Amino acid sequence: MHSALTVTGTNGKTTTTAALCALARAAGQTVLTNPTGSNLERGLAAALLPQVGWNGQLRDAPKLRAILELDEWAFASLAPTIRPRVTVFLNLFRDQLDRYGEVDRTAAAWAATIDRLDAQASVVANADDPAVVAVTRHHRGPLLFFGADVASDSTTPDAWADVRRCPACDGHLDWDRVVYAHLGSYRCRSCSFHRPTPDIRITDFRSRGLAGSTYHLVTPESTRHIAVKLPGLYNAYNLAAAVAGVRAAGINPVHAKSVLEGFEPAFGRAETIQAPAASIVLLLVKNPTGANQTLDLLRSEPEPLDTLLLLNDGVADGEDVSWIWDVEFERLSPRRLFVGGRRAEDLALRLKYAGVAPTVDHMLVCPGIGAALDAALASEPGSQSRRLIVLTTYTAMLDLRAVCARRGWVDPYWRAAA
Amino acid sequence: MTTSGPVLRIAYLYPDLMNLYADRGNVTCLERRCAWRGVTPLVQRLEWDDRLTGPADLYVIGGGQDRQQQLASQGLTRRNADQLLSSLGDGAAMLAVCGGYQLMAHRYRAADGSELAGLGVFDAETVHPGSDVPRCIGNVVCDWNGSRLVGFENHGGRTYLGSNSIPLARVVRGHGNNSEDGTEGAVVGSAIGTYLHGSVLPKNPHLADHIIRLALARGAPDFELAPLDDAAEWAAHRAAVRAAGLR
Numbered sequence: 029m030h031s032a033l034t035v036t037g038t039n040g041k042t043t044t045t046a047a048l049c050a051l052a053r054a055a056g057q058t059v060l061t062n063p064t065g066s067n068l069e070r071g072l073a074a075a076l077l078p079q080v081g082w083n084g085q086l087r088d089a090p091k092l093r094a095i096l097e098l099d100e101w102a103f104a105s106l107a108p109t110i111r112p113r114v115t116v117f118l119n120l121f122r123d124q125l126d127r128y129g130e131v132d133r134t135a136a137a138w139a140a141t142i143d144r145l146d147a148q149a150s151v152v153a154n155a156d157d158p159a160v161v162a163v164t165r166h167h168r169g170p171l172l173f174f175g176a177d178v179a180s181d182s183t184t185p186d187a188w189a190d191v192r193r194c195p196a197c198d199g200h201l202d203w204d205r206v207v208y209a210h211l212g213s214y215r216c217r218s219c220s221f222h223r224p225t226p227d228i229r230i231t232d233f234r235s236r237g238l239a240g241s242t243y244h245l246v247t248p249e250s251t252r253h254i255a256v257k258l259p260g261l262y263n264a265y266n267l268a269a270a271v272a273g274v275r276a277a278g279i280n281p282v283h284a285k286s287v288l289e290g291f292e293p294a295f296g297r298a299e300t301i302q303a304p305a306a307s308i309v310l311l312l313v314k315n316p317t318g319a320n321q322t323l324d325l326l327r328s329e330p331e332p333l334d335t336l337l338l339l340n341d342g343v344a345d346g347e348d349v350s351w352i353w354d355v356e357f358e359r360l361s362p363r364r365l366f367v368g369g370r371r372a373e374d375l376a377l378r379l380k381y382a383g384v385a386p387t388v389d390h391m392l393v394c395p396g397i398g399a400a401l402d403a404a405l406a407s408e409p410g411s412q413s414r415r416l417i418v419l420t421t422y423t424a425m426l427d428l429r430a431v432c433a434r435r436g437w438v439d440p441y442w443r444a445a446a
Numbered sequence: 447m448t449t450s451g452p453v454l455r456i457a458y459l460y461p462d463l464m465n466l467y468a469d470r471g472n473v474t475c476l477e478r479r480c481a482w483r484g485v486t487p488l489v490q491r492l493e494w495d496d497r498l499t500g501p502a503d504l505y506v507i508g509g510g511q512d513r514q515q516q517l518a519s520q521g522l523t524r525r526n527a528d529q530l531l532s533s534l535g536d537g538a539a540m541l542a543v544c545g546g547y548q549l550m551a552h553r554y555r556a557a558d559g560s561e562l563a564g565l566g567v568f569d570a571e572t573v574h575p576g577s578d579v580p581r582c583i584g585n586v587v588c589d590w591n592g593s594r595l596v597g598f599e600n601h602g603g604r605t606y607l608g609s610n611s612i613p614l615a616r617v618v619r620g621h622g623n624n625s626e627d628g629t630e631g632a633v634v635g636s637a638i639g640t641y642l643h644g645s646v647l648p649k650n651p652h653l654a655d656h657i658i659r660l661a662l663a664r665g666a667p668d669f670e671l672a673p674l675d676d677a678a679e680w681a682a683h684r685a686a687v688r689a690a691g692l693r
């Protein structure tokens with residue numbers, strides 16, 4: 029068995045992988061990873077090439093640790109070859125169904141892959157996601173759970189949630205609480221399936237909006253209060269997963285608190301670009317659950333914000349834009365709203381039916397991303413140090429960064445990522 | 447807004463199971479387009495254990511995954527088929543999308559050869575050719591009553607119509623029912639089945655209003671749907687046409 033750690037799941041792979049790398053480096057390890065969300069085979073090859081010696085063998089660094097982000101299907105095809113020592117399963121949500129297929133198929137592929145892992149391989153799983161718990165519960169090796177003990181008034185999964193009934197027996201699931209989507213605390217009425225008690229827990233979660241969050245990180249040995257720059261409960265899950273991951277790998281997480289508190293958002297995940305007229309905050313969205321979490325985050329900001337929404341339909345975004353009808357744009361109350369990207373008109377229509385458009389002063393629909401950005405940045409009297417919030421799909425974010433790079437506001441991303 | 451207009455009763459079948467491609471946008475669209483005209487939409491969202499509380503004017507069902515589709519099929523046949531079929535027999539309208547469309551036909555033969563009985567609203571049956579055969583995925587444009595319908599399709603099963611169903615539309619770009627005979631969807635009486643997601647109704651406002659008229663035909667046949675400003679709807683429609691590589 030190799031020493032690799034792999035991270036898979038629908039949302040949070042890039043952030044969790046980056047946090048795992050930071051924790052491993054703080055513990056003195058040399059890390060090999062695949063950068064900036066390029067989680068397919070191509071990104072892996074790019075990450076591995078510099079480490080390959082003249083004879084085609086991986087250079088044998090004594091403390092070299094591969095920490096790899098694998099998308100839902102790359103995990104199924106590559107894990108039997110990589111033979112990871114630790115695999116972190118974050119969550120399973122609907123995402124780009126034209127590309128990844130249906131959630132049940134992904135779950136079945138994961139379950140089959142877990143069966144082929146080494147018996148001593150560790151699995152780290154999200155206790156709050158019944159889909160993840162269902163696929164990992166047959167793993168014979170060490171199993172470590174992370175989860176969030178946070179209050180919630182909801183006892184019903186959200187309308188776009190992918191788990192409604194027991195994944196083990198199709199029986200009725202009762203929920204003590206739903207945190208978001210189908211994550212929470214659950215128990216089946218017909219069989220023994222229920223939320224396992226997490227080993228690593230988030231408690232006392234407090235959002236500080238886009239500025240970050242504070243919470244207690246509870247491990248079997250200690251309870252630590254931490255204040256992180258990463259916003260949202262979804263990122264608290266990611267950091268808890270990373271802490272569980274290093275633990276499962278036997279890496280002593282020295283300085284974990286300061287590493288996590290110093291941790292900066294990954295590429296396009298609440299990253300800020302400074303433009304002359306405004307700070308541009310990039311929030312990557314690619315599926316209903318992620319988008320709805322991001323909208324919740326904006327709602328927790330004290331003031332309505334200027335908001336630019338960008339929707340592309342490239343292969344990497346998903347060519348099917350139906351998913352925007354599962355995004356609860358009804359929650360959006362921006363100060364001014366701008367819409368761009370190749371499917372800007374679809375998004376504008378969704379906003380109309382959400383009842384958002386008539387309530388804002390200004391909605392501009394503009395497929396050209398440079399033009400949409402110009403409109404959104406066009407100065408207003410008395411608006412000096414303002415922020416522009418950008419919710420964007422993946423290729424639209426690359427387009428936007430290219431525009432910003434041409435204007436000298438940001439390094440081209442391949443340099444920023446190095 | 448006037449409240450003197452008619453009531454439109456919508457039974458939304460199994461949103462908890464059959465909402466894979468955000469087909470709930472269709473119900474949002476129907477609710478808004480009714481309310482904008484003074485029609486009061488009353489929506490019953492039917493969960494798996496629920497029974498229909500009475501006849502509706504319009505039944506809506508979306509697409510789901512195989513397992514969810516089986517559960518929906520059980521919920522329908524055990525608890526709700528009689529009410530649904532008698533109501534449709536009395537002229538109620540229906541919009542059935544993708545997996546819901548398959549469930550409302552005679553039968554669905556899965557990739558492994560097993561058969562799932564449908565309700566037989568549409569004279570049609572669906573065969574899944576096997577998981578090694580590519581799914582029908584992509585943007586669709588078709589001709590409908592001298593205009594166009596747009597949407598996105600993503601289905602493994604191929605649907606073949608019998609002689610008592612007429613196709614909803616003719617495929618211009620995309621696969622449609624089976625990628626062989628150029629048909630898309632099915633119509634029987636006031637029931638419409640289609641493979642189009644998108645969601646389909648918001649960016650095809652003429653189809654949305656057609657369905658509202660079908661649903662009002664018995665209770666309020668003389669009620670006129672006031673025209674709406676559909677500029678945003680048609681802009682999204684044209685964007686979907688462009689995405690399909692057409693002008």
Ligand SMILES: [Zn+2]
Nearest residue numbers: 194197216219
């Ligand atoms: Zn059960």
